Amino acid sequence: MKGAAGNGAEHRRGLWTVEEDRILTDHVKVHGKGKWNRIPKLTGLKRCGKSCRLRWMNYLSPGVKRGVFSEEEDDLIIRLHKLLGNRWSLIAGRVPGRTDNQVKNHWNTHLSKKLGVKQRKCKINASSSKSSKESGANSRTELKSNDDGSISCRKDEAEIHNAMEDSSEKVRETSTSLQDPVLIGDGYDNFWDPYLCAPNLMEFLDQSLDLFWDGM
DNA sequence: AAACGCTCCAACCGCATGTTC
DNA sequence: CGAACATGCGGTTGGAGCGTT
Numbered sequence: 001m002k003g004a005a006g007n008g009a010e011h012r013r014g015l016w017t018v019e020e021d022r023i024l025t026d027h028v029k030v031h032g033k034g035k036w037n038r039i040p041k042l043t044g045l046k047r048c049g050k051s052c053r054l055r056w057m058n059y060l061s062p063g064v065k066r067g068v069f070s071e072e073e074d075d076l077i078i079r080l081h082k083l084l085g086n087r088w089s090l091i092a093g094r095v096p097g098r099t100d101n102q103v104k105n106h107w108n109t110h111l112s113k114k115l116g117v118k119q120r121k122c123k124i125n126a127s128s129s130k131s132s133k134e135s136g137a138n139s140r141t142e143l144k145s146n147d148d149g150s151i152s153c154r155k156d157e158a159e160i161h162n163a164m165e166d167s168s169e170k171v172r173e174t175s176t177s178l179q180d181p182v183l184i185g186d187g188y189d190n191f192w193d194p195y196l197c198a199p200n201l202m203e204f205l206d207q208s209l210d211l212f213w214d215g216m
Numbered sequence: 217a218a219a220c221g222c223t224c225c226a227a228c229c230g231c232a233t234g235t236t237c
Numbered sequence: 238c239g240a241a242c243a244t245g246c247g248g249t250t251g252g253a254g255c256g257t258t
Contacts, residue, residue, distance in 0.1 A: 014251085015226070037243065053244075054227065089246060101226075104247075109224050 012046040016055055020045060024052055025060050058101045065097030069106055077103055078111055 016024075027043050033056065037049030045052065058064065069077075073095055080091040088100035088107075095103060 013228075015253085035243080048228095049243080050229090050245095051227075057245095058226075086247065100246075105225055108248095 010046065011040070011048045011051070013051075016047075016059075020047065021055070021060060024055060028056055028060070054101075058099045063097060064099060064102075069098075069110075073098065074106075074111060074114075077107060078115065081107060081111075 012020075023043050023045055024039070027039055031042075036053040039045060039049060039052045040047055047055075076095055077091060080094055084090050086104075088104040092098050092100040092103045
């Protein structure tokens with residue numbers, strides 16, 4: 001795998017064995033999810049907590065669907081990606097049984113080729129991990145729908161405000177409503193950034209999906 | 217049969233944010 | 238309030254498996 005930095009030599013790396021899977025599954029069944037960093041100590045697994053979490057979330061969790069993606073799933077992912085960009089966790093949240101990693105892999109290996117889409121970078125979600133390293137900061141922005149229906153976002157409010165201001169010109173030029181969405185982006189001819197106009201993410205998604213289903 | 221190249225997915229990394237103390 | 242720890246995310250990559258030469 002990648003460089004030795006990070007978890008140290010005390011942790012095993014690479015593919016999980018059946019025995020490791022069994023130990024982790026047994027532990028989660030008994031103790032539940034969470035406190036991943038304690039699992040190696042408690043179980044004797046020579047894996048870091050992050051690795052345990054990832055293995056459970058992406059493979060061992062009973063909710064995870066295996067096997068090939070159906071046409072319907074493909075279609076849903078394509079539409080959601082058009083709406084959300086590379087926000088894989090959000091997309092996966094709308095595709096039952098699929099994880100963000102599965103969706104991301106499927107997009108990168110199948111769907112992007114199928115559609116002939118260049119890997120786009122979200123306007124706000126600007127930098128790759130490499131450029132993040134170079135700049136010393138990750139400018140990723142994440143949308144989250146809260147219980148009260150509002151949207152919270154992992155980014156300084158000032159930056160958010162600036163981004164919105166920055167885009168306001170496009171907003172004025174291109175749209176004032178959901179029926180006439182905000183169009184930005186480079187990979188697609190048009191990209192509608194929900195971040196710029198949605199008061200409520202899930203409501204927005206539902207509306208948007210409806211519009212896309214109707215419009216296609 | 218061996219060597220090579222390609223595809224695809226599991227897993228890793230670095231970073232940001234959230235939580236606890 | 239700040240430090241330490243825990244969790245979650247997206248980008249990237251190693252390598253198993255398969256097809257081709």
